[in-house]
Amino acid sequence: MSTQTSTPAAMSPDELARATAQAMYDADACSRALGMTLLEVRAGYARLSMAVRPEFLNGHQICHGGLIFTLADSTFAFACNSYNVNTVAAGCSIEFLRPVQPDDVLTAEAVEQVLSGRNGIYDIRVTNGAGETVALFRGKSAQIRGSVIPVAE
Numbered sequence: 001m002s003t004q005t006s007t008p009a010a011m012s013p014d015e016l017a018r019a020t021a022q023a024m025y026d027a028d029a030c031s032r033a034l035g036m037t038l039l040e041v042r043a044g045y046a047r048l049s050m051a052v053r054p055e056f057l058n059g060h061q062i063c064h065g066g067l068i069f070t071l072a073d074s075t076f077a078f079a080c081n082s083y084n085v086n087t088v089a090a091g092c093s094i095e096f097l098r099p100v101q102p103d104d105v106l107t108a109e110a111v112e113q114v115l116s117g118r119n120g121i122y123d124i125r126v127t128n129g130a131g132e133t134v135a136l137f138r139g140k141s142a143q144i145r146g147s148v149i150p151v152a153e
Contacts, residue, residue, distance in 0.1 A: 007151075007152065008084050008147070008149050008151050009151070009152070013042070013043040013083075014042040014043055016043070016082070016083070016084050016149075017041045017042050017043045017044075017045075017082035017083070018041050018042070019084075019149060020041075020081055020082055020083075020084045020148045020149055021038055021041040021046065021078050021081075021082065022038075023148050023149050024077070024078060024081055024148055025038055025078075028074070030070070030074075031048075031074045034050060034067070034070065034071075035050055035051055035053065036048050036049070036050045036071060036074055037049045037050070038078065039107070041078055041079070041082060042082065043082050043083065044079060044082060044083075044111070044112030044115065045079055045082070045109075045110060045111055045112065046075050046076075046078035046079040046082065046109075046110045047075065047107065047108065047109045047110070048071060048074060048075045048078065048107070048108050049105055049106065049107045049108075050067075050071045050105070050106050050108075051103070051104075051105050051106075052067075052100055052101070052102060052103060052104045052105070052106065054102065057102055060099075061102065062099040062100055062101060062102075063099070063100035063101075063102075063104070063106075065094075065096055065135075068094070068096065068100060068106065068126055068134065068135050069094050069135075069137070071106055071108045071126060072094060072108050072110075072124040072126050072135060072137035072139075073089065073092065073137070073139070074108075075108035075109070075110040075124050076089065076092065076110050076122050076124050076137065076139040076141070077089070078110070079110035079111070079112060079122050079124075080110075080112070080120055080122055080139070080141035081148055084147045084148050084149050084151070085143045085146075085147060085148075086143065086144045086145065086146040086147060086148060087120070087141045087142065087143045087144065088141070088142055088144055089139055089140070089141060089142075090119070090140045090141060090142040091139070091140045092137060092138060092139040092140065093137070093138055094135055094136070094137045094138075095135060095136045095137075096134070096135050097133055097134055097135055097136065098128075098132060098133075098134050099134075100128055100134050101128075104128050104129050105128070105129045106126055106127070106128060106129075106134065107126070107127050108124050108125070108126045108127075108137075109124065109125050109127075110122050110123070110124045110139075111123050111124075111125075118142055118143040119140065119141065119142055119143075120140070120141040120143075121138065121139070121140055121141075122138070122139045122140075122141065123136070123137070123138055124136070124137040124138070124139065125137075
């Protein structure tokens with residue numbers, strides 16, 4: 001993803017979403033350390049991927065659920081911060097639907113369902129390399145003060 005050189009006020013909603021995502025990704029040591037890749041971001045939407053590495057396996061030799069959750073949560077963060085308003089999780093839940101095998105590649109897709117006032121609801125579908133749904137995550141967001149990319153006052 002390339003960062004836009006124009007000011008946030010001059011960007012289209014999708015340009016702003018991409019620029020915000022790049023700024024967040026650059027500051028997000030956890031997502032980078034886990035090998036997450038930004039595939040697509042637009043207003044209210046994000047898609048990330050992550051390869052399942054050997055150290056991600058639990059005692060059953062399948063991907064640890066906490067890492068699936070982390071991918072979904074990061075994808076949620078990129079989607080709900082896409083408007084350049086600092087936004088955090090107010091709550092979330094996940095349903096694990098099938099095990100994830102070693103060396104698979106997971107893709108998480110976050111779709112905004114509702115944005116009302118300072119609160120939003122986002123659904124995140126996590127799929128494996130075969131396109132099978134392995135988990136469904138729902139996040140509730142809350143906007144807080146500030147912006148990801150500084151806005152001229």
